[in-house]
Every structure is written in C-alpha cells, then in structure tokens.
Amino acid sequence: MGSMMDLNQKISKLKNLEGKFSENFNSIFEVDCSTGTMQIPPTFESKICDYFGEKDENGHLIEDKAKILERIKNQKIVKIFNKWTNQGALFNSLRTERPGMKNKNEQEARDKLKILIRESERNCDFCQASIYTPEDTFGRIEGKHSITAANVAKYDAWSSLVIFKNHNPLKFNLIEFSDYLDTGFNWFKKVFQEDESYKFPFFVWNCLYKAGASQIHGHAQILMSKDYPYARVEHFKKASLKYQEQTGRDYYPDWYQLHSTLGLAFSTGEFQVVASLTPTKEKEIIILSTISPVENQVLKNIIYKTLRCFIDVMGVQSFNLSISCPAIDQEDDTPYVINLVDRGSLFRPTVDMGGMELFGSTVVADDPFKIIEILKRYLNSS
Numbered sequence: 258m259g260s261m262m263d264l265n266q267k268i269s270k271l272k273n274l275e276g277k278f279s280e281n282f283n284s285i286f287e288v289d290c291s292t293g294t295m296q297i298p299p300t301f302e303s304k305i306c307d308y309f310g311e312k313d314e315n316g317h318l319i320e321d322k323a324k325i326l327e328r329i330k331n332q333k334i335v336k337i338f339n340k341w342t343n344q345g346a347l348f349n350s351l352r353t354e355r356p357g358m359k360n361k362n363e364q365e366a367r368d369k370l371k372i373l374i375r376e377s378e379r380n381c382d383f384c385q386a387s388i389y390t391p392e393d394t395f396g397r398i399e400g401k402h403s404i405t406a407a408n409v410a411k412y413d414a415w416s417s418l419v420i421f422k423n424h425n426p427l428k429f430n431l432i433e434f435s436d437y438l439d440t441g442f443n444w445f446k447k448v449f450q451e452d453e454s455y456k457f458p459f460f461v462w463n464c465l466y467k468a469g470a471s472q473i474h475g476h477a478q479i480l481m482s483k484d485y486p487y488a489r490v491e492h493f494k495k496a497s498l499k500y501q502e503q504t505g506r507d508y509y510p511d512w513y514q515l516h517s518t519l520g521l522a523f524s525t526g527e528f529q530v531v532a533s534l535t536p537t538k539e540k541e542i543i544i545l546s547t548i549s550p551v552e553n554q555v556l557k558n559i560i561y562k563t564l565r566c567f568i569d570v571m572g573v574q575s576f577n578l579s580i581s582c583p584a585i586d587q588e589d590d591t592p593y594v595i596n597l598v599d600r601g602s603l604f605r606p607t608v609d610m611g612g613m614e615l616f617g618s619t620v621v622a623d624d625p626f627k628i629i630e631i632l633k634r635y636l637n638s639s
C-alpha cells in the first residue's frame with residue numbers, strides 16, 4: 258500500500274517507468290515535501306506521548322516513548338496544489354500515519370447513534386411526508402421508497418427534497434438507493450418541463466448533522482440551477498476548458514490517468530473511481546461518468562457500494578454525497594461528477610473544517626492511498 262508521505266519517491270520511480278509521467282504530473286500538480294520540527298520540554302513528554310502514542314484496548318501505551326517523540330518532533334508535511342483547479346491540500350505524517358483507520362470508540366459511537374436515530378423517530382415530520390411537508394406546485398414525484406417535497410426554506414427557486422421512506426438514513430439497500438436517485442432525477446425532468454431555463458441538475462445528500470442536515474430522517478436535496486451550474490461545478494467546468502484550450506488535451510482523462518498510475522484510481526466499465534490527491538475533505542472519493550447514474554445499474558451499484566463501504570467498513574456516520582450533472586438538454590463533454598466526503602463523528606464536539614479549509618488550503622488527515630485500498634478490497638469482495 259502506498260502512502261502520501263512517499264509521494265515524491267513514487268513520482269521519481271515512475272519517472273523512468275512511465276514515459277512522460279513526471280512531465281504530465283507536473284503539468285497539473287505541484288508537490289512540496291518538508292519537515293516541521295519542534296522541541297518538547299521533558300515536563301511535557303509523558304502527556305504528549307499519551308496523546309499521540311499507539312495504545313492497547315485498555316488504554317496502555319504499546320509504543321516505545323522515544324519512537325513516539327521522534328514522530329512528533331519531525332513531522333513530514335506533503336503539500337499538493339492543482340494548478341488548474343486551484344485546489345490545495347496539506348497532509349501531515351503525524352495524522353496520516355496514525356495507527357488504524359478506525360476510531361477505537363467506534364462501537365460506542367454506533368450504539369449512541371442507534372439511540373439518537375430511534376429517539377428522533379418520535380414526532381418526525383418526514384415519516385409522514387405527505388401530511389407534514391409542502392409540495393411543489395406540480396405536486397410530488399413518488400417512487401417506491403421515496404417521495405419529493407418542496408424545501409420549506411428554499412435554497413433556490415427550484416429547491417426540493419427526496420424524502421426516503423426509511424427514517425434511518427444509514428439503513429438502505431441497493432434497490433432503495435436506486436429509487437432515491439430515480440425520484441430525484443424524475444424531479445429534474447419535471448422541473449425542466451415546467452421551466453426550460455432551469456437546466457442544471459444538482460443532487461446533494463447531506464447525511465446527519467455534521468454534514469449540514471437539519472433532520473435526521475433520510476433525505477437528499479435536489480436543485481435545478483438556471484443559466485449556468487452552481488458555482489463550484491462551474492469552477493471545475495471552466496478549469497477543464499482552460500486546460501483544453503492551453504494544452505489541447507482533455508482535463509478529466511489526464512487527471513484520472515495520473516491518479517491511476519499512482520494507484521489512487523481504478524475504472525469499472527465506463528466509470529472512473531478516484532481518491533483525489535487534493536481532497537475537499539476527509540476520505541474524498543470522486544466518481545466520473547459520461548452516463549447519467551439513473552441510466553446505468555452498474556454506476557448506481559458503484560455509488561451504492563462506495564457509500565456502504567464508508568458506513569459499514571470505515572465507520573462513517575455523517576457524509577456529503579453530491580452529483581453534479583451536465584445541462585439536461587444538451588450533450589457535451591461535461592461528465593457527471595459524484596463526490597463523497599466523510600464529515601466526522603457526530604459525537605465529537607469539534608467540527609472538521611476551520612479557517613484553513615474556508616480561506617486557505619484543506620488540511621487532511623486520511624491518506625487517499627489507504628482509502629482507495631479499502632474501497633478496492635470492499636468492491637472486490639462484495
């Protein structure tokens with residue numbers, strides 16, 4: 258398994274093996290590796306070893322103190338910048354090389370979550386969506402396992418919800434998940450029929466509080482943007498157009514190929530699955546497709562399994578899943594882009610984003626090399 262900390266070594270190895278690899282890599286990314294150092298006063302040694310050392314299930318340190326201190330005193334930082342999209346990420350060895358992906362209090366968190374979800378079922382408006390939610394002027398789109406509702410506080414002129422029939426947002430099978438997508442995409446078509454100037458569909462599932470959901474009951478946001486896609490989607494579209502104009506090549510295939518050569522991506526049929534070198538936040542997986550997710554069962558299955566891997570294997574509780582789409586009425590090279598990020602434990606009081614993420618570069622703890630391996634293993638075994 259690779260590691261972000263060995264990225265530069267990997268790149269120089271590939272330099273001789275893969276023709277123009279480093280030239281291609283450097284045309285999109287800039288990587289800088291450095292070491293941050295510090296002095297630790299002896300009075301602080303025990304405490305800091307306790308914070309960062311590897312422990313057994315009883316909470317006893319099982320790592321040599323000198324080794325822990327060495328790790329803390331010399332922290333390797335890998336800084337990556339995408340020159341076309343202007344995305345930047347900072348990886349720190351102290352975070353990425355921490356032992357194990359799983360939180361040791363995971364079972365406790367799972368139990369707490371079960372109680373929280375069960376208790377929120379009482380007086381849940383979304384459990385009776387047809388009575389306690391507003392509907393669009395054209396009515397509701399209904400699937401077997403989901404129904405639409407107008408968003409009571411709209412994000413945009415066309416801003417509604419796909420409300421899942423199941424209250425528990427983390428409990429869904431492939432048939433149910435497919436139905437959520439179908440209902441959302443049927444709503445996109447209906448809105449376009451109502452007003453043809455709204456043509457850019459955006460599907461976003463904020464699962465639980467940490468991801469921005471106000472209701473525990475499973476639901477996704479569905480929006481149609483007028484004239485041009487939402488800002489971030491437009492940003493990536495413009496970046497890929499600029500790349501094409503200046504290099505004469507297509508951005509996404511090149512971007513994918515670099516990730517694939519490094520071992521950070523794979524393709525399944527016509528779809529590409531990538532653990533991004535410059536993730537928006539923890540564990541980001543990006544899936545690219547030229548086909549709409551509702552028109553292809555294989556793609557639905559990949560998205561579904563990626564979600565299940567996040568929840569069942571990686572212990573993710575709160576996540577954002579978005580699907581950005583090309584204009585509904587025209588075929589062009591814009592791919593469907595599916596983004597998925599982990600938003601952290603519901604029971605940890607801190608939030609995962611601070612000023613760095615909002616105004617600087619993203620600080621990332623999870624190593625994309627580990628994430629893609631876990632996902633690959635899961636997809637191969639299930």
Ligand SMILES: [Zn+2]
Binds near residue numbers: 377
């Ligand atoms: Zn409910």
